[in-house]
Every structure is written in structure tokens, then in C-alpha cells.
Amino acid sequence: MEYIVETRKLTKRFGKEFAVSDLAMKIPKGEIYGFLGPNGAGKTTTIRMLLGLMQPTAGSVRIFGSDLKKDRINILKKVGSLVENPSYYPHLTAAENLEVLRKIYGTEKNRVNEVLEIVRLSDVANKKVKGFSLGMKQRLGIAAALLNRPELLILDEPTNGLDPSGIIEIRNLIKRLPSIYGMTIVISSHLLSEIDQIATTVGIVSKGKMIFQDSIDVMRTFSKQSVVVKVNESEKAWRSLMAKGIQGELHDGKILLVDKTDQEIAAIIRNLVQNGHDIYRVEEDKRSLEDIFLQMTAEEERV
Amino acid sequence: MIGKLIGIELMKIKRKGIWFLTVLGPIGVVALQIVNYSVRKDYLLQQSEDDWLFYLLNTSSITPFAIILGIVILTSFMASIENETNAWKQLVAMPVSKYSIYLSKYTVLLFLLLLSASLLTVFTFIYGLFLDLGEVVPYRELFMYSFYPLFAAFPVLGLQLWVSFVSTNQGIPVSIGVIGVILSYSAYVIPDWLIWKWPSLMNQWDEPLINVWLGLAVGFILYFIGMLDFHRRDVK
Numbered sequence A: 001m002e003y004i005v006e007t008r009k010l011t012k013r014f015g016k017e018f019a020v021s022d023l024a025m026k027i028p029k030g031e032i033y034g035f036l037g038p039n040g041a042g043k044t045t046t047i048r049m050l051l052g053l054m055q056p057t058a059g060s061v062r063i064f065g066s067d068l069k070k071d072r073i074n075i076l077k078k079v080g081s082l083v084e085n086p087s088y089y090p091h092l093t094a095a096e097n098l099e100v101l102r103k104i105y106g107t108e109k110n111r112v113n114e115v116l117e118i119v120r121l122s123d124v125a126n127k128k129v130k131g132f133s134l135g136m137k138q139r140l141g142i143a144a145a146l147l148n149r150p151e152l153l154i155l156d157e158p159t160n161g162l163d164p165s166g167i168i169e170i171r172n173l174i175k176r177l178p179s180i181y182g183m184t185i186v187i188s189s190h191l192l193s194e195i196d197q198i199a200t201t202v203g204i205v206s207k208g209k210m211i212f213q214d215s216i217d218v219m220r221t222f223s224k225q226s227v228v229v230k231v232n233e234s235e236k237a238w239r240s241l242m243a244k245g246i247q248g249e250l251h252d253g254k255i256l257l258v259d260k261t262d263q264e265i266a267a268i269i270r271n272l273v274q275n276g277h278d279i280y281r282v283e284e285d286k287r288s289l290e291d292i293f294l295q296m297t298a299e300e301e302r303v
Numbered sequence B: 001m002i003g004k005l006i007g008i009e010l011m012k013i014k015r016k017g018i019w020f021l022t023v024l025g026p027i028g029v030v031a032l033q034i035v036n037y038s039v040r041k042d043y044l045l046q047q048s049e050d051d052w053l054f055y056l057l058n059t060s061s062i063t064p065f066a067i068i069l070g071i072v073i074l075t076s077f078m079a080s081i082e083n084e085t086n087a088w089k090q091l092v093a094m095p096v097s098k099y100s101i102y103l104s105k106y107t108v109l110l111f112l113l114l115l116s117a118s119l120l121t122v123f124t125f126i127y128g129l130f131l132d133l134g135e136v137v138p139y140r141e142l143f144m145y146s147f148y149p150l151f152a153a154f155p156v157l158g159l160q161l162w163v164s165f166v167s168t169n170q171g172i173p174v175s176i177g178v179i180g181v182i183l184s185y186s187a188y189v190i191p192d193w194l195i196w197k198w199p200s201l202m203n204q205w206d207e208p209l210i211n212v213w214l215g216l217a218v219g220f221i222l223y224f225i226g227m228l229d230f231h232r233r234d235v236k
Ligand SMILES: Nc1ncnc2c1ncn2[C@@H]1O[C@H](COP(=O)(O)OP(=O)(O)OP(=O)(O)O)[C@@H](O)[C@H]1O
Pocket: A014, A018, A019, A037, A038, A039, A040, A041, A042, A043, A044, A045, A046, A190
């Protein structure tokens, strides 16, 4: 498989603390890769290493099949990025800010207007960025990341600090991008909900380690249905089920049945009734993706 | 690429007051002599046989101090452009080498300082003519007293640039800068080996050129160390 980004045993240590350890990130071409993890998980540190802003303590980064260490400049020609808070020169106008970067890339002059159009900042092109709202600055940052028509776009928490309408706006903008350029996109976030509608692949990192990496569909299969049954004498009921070889969990007076077919559930209920239990409630409990994400990262925390 | 980067740095220093300071420095130095000579011209002209040279010596007494102050302010402005919104990370994530980023900023500072020294030469010359100090203008000394202190100050430039580009806390370069300005003001009493003394062109051998060559050599070394350190470090 051809990976646009591939890291091997990527590690970054600050003093005694490992911010990233043995990270193997694999991003196939054309994907929107949601890079998820709670605060302090090591997302920004990983992204900084992908861009050559930080030297890894150990491990390697390959982008477009080349070693970042050896071929940094050629790789970065085809990468656009926005790391943490947007950077800009407040005393320059939006157009001047982009012009500064455009000159380095050597793209044609009109590209500045094009990207301003894409992020809908054309109206304020000649205003100083000093007075921009956070959402406008964030959009300017994305415009800057698009200047070189990147094949790989890396956005670190692009909706951080935005209000709900700002978040939706950025999300819609990002959704449109792959269709325009056919690029591969990495978006980091600490909220699954922010990217579950746009990401096609997810990588979940916790305490610097990759704990899940696969397509979002695979992650969805983790959102197994479970059925909660509330009965009298729940402990006794649960034992009788166990005795018959039926797997279930006892949770504060309720029996939790995970991943059972309709027939199995029907048989279990019939069994309980025949054994003289009163059934108070039978409820379906579907875990959301967010729950899975939280559970995955929480499990890692406990270890 | 380096030419392009220098062009970009020149774009970035717009509206920052950097050009203004570059011109203000030499004006300030000559303005002090305008005050000096307006108040007591007759007395000053009695002090020496060679009025031009005496005038240049007067002017040059303040020049080292002005140059060090200028270097501290300009480097700190230059660093603040990137530090303000941590634009370093955006700049370094561009397809350019960190060496050329460092070199382009150094070159722009050097250009501004050379411009300042040239303006100082011109302003000093014009006011000297106005004072009517004699037929023979000592062009060599005129040039010497404007440019030598700058060359001798290259180590300070290298040091300030280095520290202000790699410090997360801008208090550090500013403190070093303030101490440097004070030291340069006390050039008479500090030992020869302190780089802040060098722009005064004083040394125990009474040979200004020693300071110039030392300044160029140590300035180059400090520039190089700074560039290597900047390259090696992670971007904040
Ligand atoms: N320059 C640094 N020096 C020391 N420690 C650092 C540095 N940068 C990051 N860390 C530490 O590394 C860990 C990972 O930080 P990182 O910023 O990568 O997390 P993150 O996943 O981006 O979190 P967030 O969601 O808050 O942005 C944290 O514990 C942080 O304190």
C-alpha cells in the first residue's frame, strides 16, 4: 500500500517525559485522517515532527515515500500546514501576509486572491490582520496552508477556540478541499465529534502512543449494540444465565448483554421469565463513537 | 532563494518603525553635536588646531553607544516580528533551509546598520560643512569614525541576534542588551576583552584597526555559532 505519511517508531522525549513514543502512523493517499487524542496526548508534537519543526528523539518520518530528514525541502514544497494557533504578521494585511509566503513557494501571483476566495476573506484582503476575529485568522491560516496547492494538508486543531458557527464553517471548508485538489488531509482534534463526519481514517493517540488506527468504518463496528435487562433478583438471574453459558455482565442490578442477535435476546428473556423472574425493562444501549473514543483513551489512562 | 528571502524580510519590516529608527539613529548623533556646537562653538574651536578632526572626535564619542543601542533595538524588533504570533513555526515549515532564514534576517539587519552608518557619514559631513571647519575635509577619518565602530560591533550584533532568535523568553535578550548598552557607555573603564568596548575603538595599543579586525572575526564566529544553534533547535 502506498502511504503518503509513514512514521516508524517515532519518539520525542522532553526531559524525562515521552511526549510521543514508538508511533507508527500510516496515512494512505487521498484519505482524510482524523488524528485524535485528549489534551497532551502528543498530537501537536507528532505534527511538528512531520513538518521538521522538531527533531525526533528516535524513529523516522517518510512523506511521499521520501525520508523527511534527507529531503525536507522537497517534501515541504508539497505540504501545507496550520499548527496550533494561526501565525500571522499583525501589522500586515491579509493579502500581504499571504504574499510573503507565496514568494517563498514561487506560485503565481494570483494564487493569493484564489486562496482568499476559497476561505472567503476577499473582502478584507487589504485590512490589517491585527483586527481580525479568531475565526478570520484561522481561515487566513488555512488559506496560507493552501497557497502551494499541497498534496498533503496538515491541520492541527483547526477549529480550536471557534464558536459553533465557526466550527461548521471550517468543517464545510475542509470537506470541500479533497474534491478540489485530491489531496490527503490530516486533521487533529481532541473531539471525535469534530471530525467523525469528515474523516475517513482515524488514528487515536493517548499518552504518546497510537492505540487505534484504521478506517472510521472499522471503528464504527466497535459501536456494538448492547441490551440492558432490568429484573428482580438480578444476581440470581445473572447466575442462571451464566450457568447456561450465556455471557453477560452484571452492572448495578442490571444485566448487560453485548452483541446478541434478536433470537438470542428472545431466548434469554424467555428463559428468565420461565425461571420466574420479573422483567421490569429491556432497553437497547448503543454506544456512540464518542463513547468508544473516550473508553479507549480512558483504558489507556488507567494502565 | 536567499535573495527572495531578503525581499520578504524587507516586506515584513514595513510599518514597524524599523526604517524610522534606522534614520533616527544618525540624526540623533549629529543632533547632539548641533546642540553642542550651537551652545559653545567658539570654545570648542579653541580646543584644537584641527577643527574638523576635533569635531569628528566629538561626534564619535557618542557613536559606539548609539550603535549598540541600535543593534539591541533592531534585533529585538526583528525577532518580535516572528515571536509575536510565533510565526517561526509557519516560516520554518516552508520549503527553505533554516540557515537561509537566519542569513536573510542577518543580511537585512546588516543592510540597515550599514545604511545608518552611511547616513551618519553624510549628516556629519553636512553639519561639518555648515560649521565651516576648514578647507581640508578629512574624508578618511570621516568614514573611519562612522564605519569602524559598526564593524567593531559585529560581535554584539551576532550575539543579540542569536539570543533573541532562540529565546522563548524575550527578557533574556533584552537584559543582555541593556547590560551591553551600559557597558558600551562605560567603555573607558571596562577591560579590552569585553566585546562591548570594541566599538569605542580604544585599546591598549591605540590602534583602532585591531578592534575592527577583531570585530569582524569574532562577529563572524558568533554569527556562525548562532546560525548552527538556530538550526539545531526545535521550533517553539
Ligand atoms: N516544548 C516542550 N517542552 C516540554 N514538554 C513539551 C513541549 N511540547 C510539548 N510538551 C509535552 O508533551 C506532551 C504532548 O504535548 P502536545 O502538545 O503534543 O499534546 P497535544 O496532543 O497536541 O495536546 P492538545 O490537545 O492540548 O493540543 C504534553 O505533556 C506536553 O506537556
